Amino acid sequence: MxxxxxxxxxxxxxxxxxxxxxxxxxxxxxxxxxxxxxxxxxxxxxxxxxxxxxxxxxxxxxxxxxxxxxxxxxxxxxxxxxxxxxxxxxxxxxxxxxxxxxxxxxxxxxxxxxxxxxxxxxxxxxxxxxxxxxxxxxxxxxxxxxxxxxxxxxxxxxxxxxxxxxxxxxxxxxxxxxxxxxxxxxxxxxNPDARNSIIRRFLMLQRETGDVIHKISGDIRAELDREGIEASVYGRAKKPYSIWRKMQEKDLAFSRLSDIYGFRVICGSVPDCYRILGAIHQRWRAVPTRFKDYISQPKSNGYRSIHTTVSGRDGKQVEVQIRTREMHEVAESGVAAHWSYREGVRGHNPFAVDPAKWISSLTERLDEGDHDEFLENVKLEMYSDQVFCFTPKGDVVQLPRGATPLDFAYAIHTRIGNSTVSAKVDGIRVPLWTRLKNGQSVEIITAEGQRPQSSWIDIVTTGRAKAAIRRSLREEDRGRFVKLGQELARAAFDHVGKRASDKALRTAAKMLGCPDETDLLARIGSAEITARRVVEVLYPELSMGRPEVVDERRPVIGIDEGQLFRRAPCCQPLPGERIVGITYRGKGVVAHAIDCPALAALADQTDRWVDLKWKAGLHAAVNTVSLDLTISNDAGVLGRVCTLIGEQRANISDLRFTDRKPDFFRLVVDVELRDVEHLHMVMTALEADTDVAQISRHRDPSRQP
Known part of the structure; x- marks a missing residue:
């Protein structure tokens, strides 16, 4: 110690x-x-x-x-x-x-x-x-x-x-x-085996080629002496994990990996950095696309250096980093350089980044959204490398590698990102999902009235853009969810003989930790909170506790032990609806909705009628109901309809088109539901969408038991 x-x-x-x-x-x-x-x-x-x-x-x-x-x-x-x-x-x-x-x-x-x-x-x-x-x-x-x-x-x-x-x-x-x-x-x-394998191969390579680091360092020093530039040259082999990661990313064997050596040239001034770069490129051939100038475009943590990869001795690719001594201090200490002391005084390195600004850039907008968004955004910010692009006026925008024109737009301003319709890169119109490269000029084209699309989430890579898009989509959905929540709350309150007044909703919002009744309605509409839960909170005396789960093999009262039971395919009755049973030879009892047209033909066969009612309790979402839908023939409408059904915790088991016109589609959707209240939630959610022109229960008299 x-x-x-x-x-x-x-x-x-x-x-x-x-x-x-x-x-x-x-x-x-x-x-x-x-x-x-x-x-x-x-x-x-x-x-x-x-x-x-x-x-x-x-x-x-x-x-x-x-x-x-x-x-x-x-x-x-x-x-x-x-x-x-x-x-x-x-x-x-x-x-x-x-x-x-x-x-x-x-x-x-x-x-x-x-x-x-x-x-x-x-x-x-x-x-x-x-x-x-x-x-x-x-x-x-x-x-x-x-x-x-x-x-x-x-x-x-x-x-x-x-x-x-x-x-x-x-x-x-x-x-x-x-x-x-x-x-x-x-x-x-x-992964000790992989690490030991890398080290063994590296030692074998050293035995075959000799001390490559010493030789290449000597070559670089000789070139600098010839140009009269004073600088220090350091060489090293890359760490085993760095080599392993590169092998995995590029899917290369160790023998085909070229740039496993790195060299640093540390000099006294910025002009010397560029003179050294010229000397190295004059002596060895530069590898295209492997050049980065972090002096003119520093990283957000203050890092400055020139990176270039050249084909050196025996054709081996080597990476060379060129920087001044002050830049090197920041490269070694990073943000910590802000607190560094030298000769008894706090260091005033001009390249050291202000920690307050750095942490602000890292955490910008990460305090918004839910936990999943926050974690996703943090990891995006932590793992990202950078590219630098230019606005038409020449301003620099720093983005993570893999960023798109949409990320670029949001980096300028959220308003510009939200209203983006297309983009030009180096004067050529490109799709919004294009991956940007260093040094490109990006022009964003906007339009009044344009709003973010849900598909944009998968296009952008920055946490800022993802957070802004999600926020805009939430705001857009909020009005629809509030309207839907009002309908669901009204139905739930009517079910127990109460009224969903503003005062009642305000009280429930407070009890459930919501800011106000509007937020409560939005949560009901988005299925975050059930309307039944709101009623239970306000009127616990009306709640008989958690309902028992009903055995779906015998979900009704009124059939004999061992008697077969099933729902009529013509009317597809749901738990909560009034039903009547009809006996069929060899088929047991079939439940029909009380208003099923098929019952008219059986009016004089009263001996076949059975008094049935659904058992009280929680029914599983396995009762299929067919819905007739008329929707706009427009991009994304069908996907949104499916999403709306999924948001109400309902599953689509089948979907078929019955008519296709230039301006609308008609289709039948089979949905698995719990009960009639669940059906009401789904239909209300769909009715609230402006692109759903009509919705109704699909009844097919031809489908007899």
Whole structure:
């Protein structure tokens, strides 16, 4: 374990004005609080906080962050409290320690809905003070370095969580070195055979070709000396996981993988960066489509560098990154460069991004929508690489790789995105689902009255665009859902002899946690809340508890034991409707609706009539009813009709067209329903759609029992 004076020396290497006494007191306090606690490896527990603090010194962080690292487990694992830490050190340190404690308690690999809510809390903690996440990432890195002492199942869980959450987060924050190490440590646990295979092949390649890194580094230095450019050249082999991922993405064998080596050229000025680029391209052939200029178009986390891939010695492709020393500091520390100290003063690196702006860009619009949307948007933002496109006026718009003109439109303004009808890329009209490339000029064409389509959700890739489209669709649907909710509520209240007054609905809204009665009606219409539930909340005395599930083999009262029963196909009666039974030789009892036209022919055969009624309780949604529909012959109408039926928890078992005209379609839809109330919900939902001209029960007298 690093002793306190060695830790102070590490801090003083970059911050001679560091408060050594503060670090000594934090070290002693942490040691005292964790005394007697042992890690899984058998070491004293305090070795872990000290190792976390040492990792943070590599990023040259301030005293408060180093002290937080030493104390980050005290509130969770010892008798220490927030007030005690605030008194002993400072409220700032206490807030940071408390923030890390809350993050530690989040189950980020838990169930989907819980994971979404915990992600929300993670980003809220980041927005308060990003140093909380820096400590947590260092904490995870040390835990992954020492993961072998954990149980195998715990190793797998932590490694998967690291691969899915913490490694991408470190990369998104610009700390690429940490991302690569976290990925490789997790890869070692999750797929050891693949990792060992990569390492064996790599060692074999080195034996065959010799020290390629040394040779290519020497070639680059020779070119720079010839041009009189002063710069440092570093080369390295890519990490096993990085090589494995590239093999999987490109479906290539290791022997066909070319760019497994990377080189960095670090110089003194931006003009030198472009001179170095020219020298390298003059000496080696550049690989088309493998050039990125992040100096003129920086990433949102402050990253700046020129990336180019060339065919180097023996035709091997190598990636070269060119940047200044200040850019390199940001490339190594990412957003953490904002807090870095050098020679006792806070660093003022012109390329370091403001953490407040960075977290704002990452979480923009992610506080809207439901849990699934939030989780989807967070992961989109964390995993995305970038492309840079231009407006017709020359302004730059930064988008994730795979973005479309619709994403571009929403990135400019939500109003422009909502009214988009088409787009031109480099002057040529293209479909809205076209994937944009670096450097393209995009012109968005809008039209008044245009509204987002539900299909746009599958076209866009950015969280901002998805959230805006969903919000617009919800607003558009809201009026329809409110109208439908009014009908459903009226029917449910009538069923128990009550009236769905504004006061009653207001009271029910309050009891069910809805803002107002309009929101309650919208939720009823969208099937989020059933009208029956509203009645039960207001009038519990009318509710006899949860109804029993009815046996669908004998759903009626009035038939003898062992007697066969079925619904008449001509009228398709539903539970809740008045019915009468007719006996058929060899077929048992067939239930007809009381108004079925087929009964007229049986009026004089009273000996065949059986008094039937449906059993009270919950009927399964297996009663098929045919509906006659007349709908507009327009794009998307049939799909919307099917969606409306599905939203009412009803299943379509068959669909057939009976007439096709230029302006309308007539069709029969077979729907599986629970009871007559369920039928009423479906028909009301369809009637509320402006493109449904007519709807009625389909009765077919020719279909006799």
């Amino acid at each position: 690093i002793d306190v004076e060695d830790l102070i020396a590490l801090v003083r290497n970059y911050n001679p004005r560091s408060n050594a006494d503060l670090i000594r007191r934090a070290y002693a306090y942490g040691w005292r609080m964790h005394e007697g606690q042992i890690r899984k490896s058998g070491e004293p527990y305090f070795t872990h906080p000290v190792a976390v603090a040492a990792i943070l010194t590599e990023m040259q962080l301030d005293d408060a962050t180093i002290v937080t690292a030493l104390l980050h487990d005290t509130i969770e694992d010892t008798r220490s409290t927030w007030d005690e830490i605030a008194g002993e050190f400072s409220p700032e340190v206490a807030e940071l320690v408390d923030g890390v404690t809350k993050l530690t308690n989040l189950e980020l690999s838990s169930t989907h809905s819980k994971q979404a809510e915990n992600f929300r809390k993670l980003f809220m903690a980041m927005s308060k003070d990003l140093r909380v996440i820096l400590v947590k990432l260092a904490d995870r890195l040390h835990n992954m370095r020492t993961i072998k002492s954990m149980k195998p199942e715990k190793q797998v869980q932590k490694s998967r969580e690291t691969m899915e959450i913490f490694a991408p987060l470190a990369g998104r924050m610009g700390m690429q070195w940490m991302r690569e190490e976290l990925e490789d440590l997790a890869f070692r646990v999750l």
